[in-house]
Amino acid sequence: MKRLLIIGVGAQGSTVAKQMDEEPGVSEIICADHDEKAVNEMERTLEKAGLTAETYLTGQCGALFTKMFVNDRIHQKAMFPPEVLETDQRAYYFKEAAKLDITVDQIVAKKLY
Numbered sequence: 282m283k284r285l286l287i288i289g290v291g292a293q294g295s296t297v298a299k300q301m302d303e304e305p306g307v308s309e310i311i312c313a314d315h316d317e318k319a320v321n322e323m324e325r326t327l328e329k330a331g332l333t334a335e336t337y338l339t340g341q342c343g344a345l346f347t348k349m350f351v352n353d354r355i356h357q358k359a360m361f362p363p364e365v366l367e368t369d370q371r372a373y374y375f376k377e378a379a380k381l382d383i384t385v386d387q388i389v390a391k392k393l394y
Contacts, residue, residue: 282308296340
């Protein structure tokens, strides 16, 4: 079981919190923000409706990467851009994105590094 600390509860942080609350591998989620009112508002929003329309697409990228982390799909160390994900990691990401009705219209198969 993983414990998560989410710093910032704006569009991305609140979406990550909501998505990870549904992950069986997560035992605890701690949210922090310099704006206590924002934390309280996020808590009320998540309890009442889950996600707002504005936060849905904005935060899904962060939520999907957090899901990959929680489910031990990311083994690279330190910070890295998504472009360096391995083929199986990208496939997992796109499969999970499709479950959220987020589709890819075009794939450019050219490495930039």
